[in-house]
Ligand code: NAI
């Protein structure tokens with residue numbers, strides 16, 4: 302059974318940055334307000350952080366505007382921009398242990414996950430895009446007549462970037478990487494739950510040689526600081542990761558300026574296990590697919606479709622592995638699962654557990670809180686889930702798996718696609734034809750075959766349908782940060 306391991310914190314991270322970072326300066330908020338960020342494992346306050354609002358966003362946009370319109374960043378040799386980005390990655394790597402500890406403290410994720418997963422992926426992303434900085438170029442185009450026609454790809458301008466709390470460092474890398482490579486300048490708002498590592502990264506960026514005003518960080522709340530970023534006419538483009546509800550608000554608010562938008566939103570991703578699959582691998586994949594990051598993943602494999610013939614035996618394994626998952630202190634290296642990020646998320650997840658019970662699904666394991674302090678939830682599996690139940694349709698964003706049974710493949714595809722989301726999917730089978738056939742028929746931005754949660758900075762990621770638009774990572778991820786200019790020169 303899962304228990305809280307109250308091991309001693311191996312490392313107390315230094316909290317060095319708690320103010321706004323605007324134009325290369327650390328400053329309190331104009332209002333003087335601060336907000337608290339808590340440790341979700343203990344519910345204790347870990348820091349007071351300057352709370353930015355519209356007045357601070359105004360200053361940040363002015364700085365970013367100046368840095369873009371007149372500053373060196375978009376004008377310097379592209380290769381030098383790449384070198385500065387590589388230096389930033391090196392500085393992050395040099396304090397990887399401390400950053401992992403700070404991430405674990407603020408977010409609740411196991412420090413080992415941050416150290417071996419989040420931060421290496423963030424480094425990979427920054428280095429990947431550093432390599433793009435000097436490879437962004439246009440084309441020459443043979444048009445009719447006596448003309449020389451070419452295209453240029455230019456930075457879109459000032460990027461407003463609003464990120465969530467589930468992968469704070471990684472989301473910074475996904476957002477800064479392509480923006481910096483393209484020559485954009487940035488106003489970022491980290492999530493109010495997890496502002497600390499983003500602020501530390503801003504300091505490291507400055508040390509790496511990113512000029513003042515290129516990266517500005519305004520911690521604060523969504524409806525104040527976030528909305529001010531979306532509404533500000535000095536921001537050319539908004540990149541947002543978070544909930545669909547907030548994305549709708551942002552889209553409406555951005556409409557009157559026709560602001561460029563990219564959204565990376567939620568999911569209810571189908572993870573499909575056929576009877577002929579390598580069932581050891583599939584069980585491990587189902588486990589990671591739902592429980593990684595306490596279930597707080599946009600691409601979580603939260604609908605597990607299991608073929609009829611193996612259903613009962615497979616569910617038994619999933620349940621056993623869920624029971625043996627070690628829930629507890631994020632600073633204990635043996636911990637596999639920490640607390641949910643905050644009380645709101647905890648309550649939301651517990652509400653879905655109640656809904657699952659009420660609607661008649663079978664609670665095969667879990668469903669309860671772990672301990673009395675901190676937002677820990679037992680790894681939870683529901684079986685006998687029907688497609689119309691809330692736990693099969695809505696994003697729970699927690700360690701709660703819904704298992705569904707299937708037999709016919711056409712019926713399976715229809716059910717897997719019968720969702721407003723389309724972020725990710727996975728299929729487990731040894732039949733290569735079926736694997737590719739199913740991959741083709743699933744309406745999702747990413748399909749994993751015989752694996753789950755495999756990410757690479759070079760492979761684009763993003764959603765179909767209401768899981769968002771635009772892509773992050775890879776060459777595609779640069780697009781939203783670039784304009785295309787056509788220049789036509791008369792040779793007559
Ligand atoms: P949220 O979408 O409200 O917050 C994400 C970011 O948007 C935060 O930085 C927040 O301050 C900001 N924000 C909120 N309202 C805003 C507004 N009006 N204008 C501009 N920015 C605004 O998500 P929240 O409330 O933290 O989580 C709710 C649910 O959203 C979760 O339970 C989960 O289902 C989903 N979610 C999905 C994520 C993903 O990776 N796709 C990440 C986080 C949450």
Ligand code: MG
Nearest residue numbers: 523544547645
């Ligand atoms: Mg919110």
